Amino acid sequence: MEKGVIDWIAWILVIIGAINWGLVGIFNWNLVDAIFGFGTVVSTIIYILVGISGLWMIYVLAK
Numbered sequence: 001m002e003k004g005v006i007d008w009i010a011w012i013l014v015i016i017g018a019i020n021w022g023l024v025g026i027f028n029w030n031l032v033d034a035i036f037g038f039g040t041v042v043s044t045i046i047y048i049l050v051g052i053s054g055l056w057m058i059y060v061l062a063k
Helices: 005-027 031-036 041-062
Strands: none
Touching: 005 031, 005 041, 031 041
């Protein structure tokens, strides 16, 4: 099965989210907030995209 562009983008965002959660858990340091600022529109959009990507990965694995 060939992976599409959406699949690759979703994988990248899920990996970014996983790394960010690992940093929060280990060092209590949020990379997304450090780069884009706490509670900014950009960081909120990134969190939303990571969440949608996680749901997309569930869909991809279920089909």
